[in-house]
Amino acid sequence: MxxxxxxxxxxxxxxxxxxxxxxxxxxxxxxxxxxxxxxxxxxxxxxxxxxxxxxxxxxxxxxxxxxxxxxxxxxxRGEMGTSLTTGQPVRDDILARLPASLELTLAGLLLAVTVAIPLGVAAATRPGSWIDHSARVVSTAGVSLPVFFTGLLLVYVFYYLLGWAPAPMGRLDLFATTPPTVTGFLLIDSLLAGEGATFRAAAAQLALPALTLGLFSVAPLARMTRASMLGVLSSDFVRTARASGLSRSTVLVTYALRNALLPVVTTLGMVFSFLLGANVLVEKVFSWPGIGSYAIEALVASDYAPVQGFILTMAVMYVGLNLLVDVLYGIIDPRVRIEA
Amino acid sequence: MTLLSVENLSLAFRTRAGTVRALEGVTLDLAKGETLGIVGESGSGKSVLSFAIMGISDPAARIAGGAVRFEGLDLLTAPARDLDALRGAEMAMIFQNPRVALNPIRPVGKQIEDVLLRHAGLTRAEARVKAVEMLARVRIPDPERRAKAYPFEMSGGMCQRVMIALALACAPKLLIADEPTTGLDVTTQAAIMDLVGDLARESRMAVILITHDLGLAAERCDRIAVMHAGHVVEVAPTADLFTAPRHPYTRRLIATTPRPGVALADLEPIPGSLPDLRGDLPPCRYAARCERVDAACGAGPLPRLAVRPNHLVACARPL
Incomplete structure (x- = not known):
């Protein structure tokens, strides 16, 4: 390595x-x-x-x-100054709030990927079918609706009308006990502490905001998967695979999907960086104690240090993210490894 | 003993601009161990025919009629499961542009193993050994190491050898080689064709060689079928076809082939171009380009004459 x-x-x-x-x-x-x-x-x-x-x-x-x-x-010295609003060192504030944002973004992204990739593949293997058309409708709706609107709509339907979701009041309701912090991800920490009730409570709180972000990111991912799969499916090596009588699943997954994944990974990186920013609105709607809402509050108060700290944290995360995408690229495509 | 017979096969593509009747009334047969050349200009339907035989036609293709029988099994009506078991095992295909015909992000050895695991009932370890064996059989030096290489790390000729290893891994009875040497340099071309010929002889495998290179077909084939605009216009043993062509198109085609003693400038191009295969077409699709055309050509269906027992020509006024 x-x-x-x-x-x-x-x-x-x-x-x-x-x-x-x-x-x-x-x-x-x-x-x-x-x-x-x-x-x-x-x-x-x-x-x-x-x-x-x-x-x-x-x-x-x-x-x-x-x-x-x-x-x-x-x-x-690894310091980012002190927030005038909270009176805490900015570094501590951000470190305390970052896991909340990351957990939300990752959950939304995971949701989006598990829906978007099968959807894109299904749409590409049957172009013009009902599944292709419904994928297009979902995609268009997903990007057309702003996240704060989807978020409010979900709260209205699932909390106010149906009562299935808990109140959109942060990461845990008041009665749940916070598990000891290990990773800062409540879902993981509660499992590590063996607190099933806390895990369920955290998951319930996470469901709607994650769904909001997920709905938004399904569109670009599904469309990229579909377009990329269509291109790969009509390529010569897929024809070779079919002429060799390989099973449908081998042709579709080992031959087509793995090749089609490259542009999807790029899109995934872009969507992820975008979500980190789009989070701000979703965090507001769901009172999520993440770094987005922290930065907005600081900005309104002309509190320089947290804003600078937030932007710097984001920049570093972008860099890390792009690096991750590059490494993933190398894992998927041997040609990239050689060029690098 | 007939291995493959194509009977009166017609195939059309539905496109937005109309129905393209790419194959019409194609009839051919192939004996075990025989090498048949299919020649014709680009767009004459050679590749469409081979894809139809393999059952890997474009989704827009519709079979309008006819039958393709492989050892008595009608490939056009057989269940998909039977066809999948046949493809890659009993009949295999190699393509032009070998570099893009292989999966770019999978080691070549693995690609051969995929075929073996699917058809030969081997374990993973056995398949790995057999894949390296196959690479050695197609005369790839250092096959052990080459099995781990990716297509982009190999030359075009090496990739075509890998394609051949992949196609022959399960010892098929029929190999369709679709322009296997296009894009390779001349020495590599000869080496690849020698390899295909040797391997075919060793296992009495039948070969369909699709090419636009008449010289190549003359060297390598027992019989040659000439295609024009979706019709098979003439089928004959190689020597007969070159010494006594009976279809005007065949004669023209031979006249366009470079050969020793004839300057390039003296080669006669065939006048006109392939007709548009959409809409109404005359019975003989060569009529508009033919110097022998007369009233008989437009009247009645295109005749198929057996001018000799194994020499067929589709022409109302053969030479």
Whole structure:
């Protein structure tokens, strides 16, 4: 595996400039935003002197380059500053909230993949059939409806009308006990702690928001799977496989699907990065304590440090995600391994 | 002893622009161990015919009539399960562009193993050994290592050898070779054709060689069928076809083939082009290009004359 390792290292190195750029741009952008944090935190009744006092305490009276240098110094020590709204170090806030966002996104994505790939394959093997048409309808509906609308609709139907889902009030209802944190993923932690009731409660809370994200991501994945499968199914090597009398499942899975998966993996990476951002709205609708809602609250309060921390975290996750896609590519397609 | 017989086979493609009648009344037979060449221009229906025999036609293809019998079994009406058991085991096919005819992301040895596991009833370990054996049989050096290679790591000629190993893995009785040497350089072409010939002789395997290269067909085939616009216009033993062609198209086709002593500039092209196979067509689809055409050609169905016992020609005014 030294080849894969070298590939990973090289990709990480090539990602450094982008991360550096993100650090600079977020710093400048947050300073350029309208709103004066000093005035905000001093409160509406504060005298100008009090506001100046706060400004000085926050270090905002210094020049931009000076502020930037001290920001870099913090980053180098692994710190991201302190949130003025929560009073906690931003790093701790983000580390506490990131698992919630990741659990939600991954659950939504998993849901989407398990639906989209079989749907795309079925649509590609029978183009023009009812299953192809219904796949198209689902896809179109999925992308046309904004996530907050799907989310509200699901809450209305499954919580308000049918009463099947619990209230959209975060990751666990008040009566469930939080399992000891190991991974930060409630589903996994509750299983590790052997708390079945907590697992069920967490799963129930997760169902609707995950479904919301899933519905949205089914569309691009199913369409890409269908298009890619159609191309591969008409290729010469699938004809060879059929001429060799290989079973339908071998032709479809081992020969066609594995080849068709490459563009699907790319799409998967894009959808994942998009979901990390789209989360913000879904987290709001379901009162999900993730990093999206954290960033929005900070932004409204002109609380620079959490916003910078959020964007930097996202950038690092994008880099990691793209790396993962590259590695997956190499696993699926031997030609990529050689080129790298 | 007849291995394969195609009887009056007609096939059409339904397209948005109309129905393309790609094959009409095709009749051919093939004896065990025989090598039959099918020649004709691009678009004459050679590949369509071979795909129809293998049962791997495009989904848009509709069989309009006729029968394809392999050892007495009608392939057009046999259940899919029987056909799957036949394909790759009793009858196999190699294609042009071997590099894209192999799965690009599966080691070639594995692809041969897939066929063996499906048909030969071997265990995985046995299949692996047999796959390497097959690679050795098609004269691939260092077969043990090559079995782990991917198609993109091999040359076109090597890929075609792999295709042949894959096709012959289960010792089929019939091999259809669809332009097997197109896109390969001349030395490789000869080596590949020698290989196919040797392996066919060893196991008395019948071969259908589909090519637009008349010279190649002349060298390698016992009999040759000439196709034009979805019709078989002439079938004859190779020597007879070249010394005494009876269909005007065959004669023209021979005249276009480069041969020693004739300058390229002196080769006569065949006038006109293949007719559009949509809509109404005259009984003889060559009539519009034929210098011998007269009133008899448009009247009544296209005759099929046995000018000699094994020399058939579909022409109202044969040479």
């Amino acid at each position: 030294p080849r894969t390792l070298r590939l990973i290292l090289r990709r990480l190195l090539s990602a450094l400039p982008s991360v550096a750029a993100v650090v600079v741009v977020t710093f400048v952008l947050t300073r350029a935003l309208p709103g004066d944090p000093a005035a905000y935190f001093a409160g509406p009744a504060a005298t100008p002197q009090a506001v100046e006092e706060v400004r000085k305490r926050l270090g905002l009276d210094r020049s931009l380059p000076e502020q930037f240098l001290s920001y870099l110094g913090e980053l180098a």
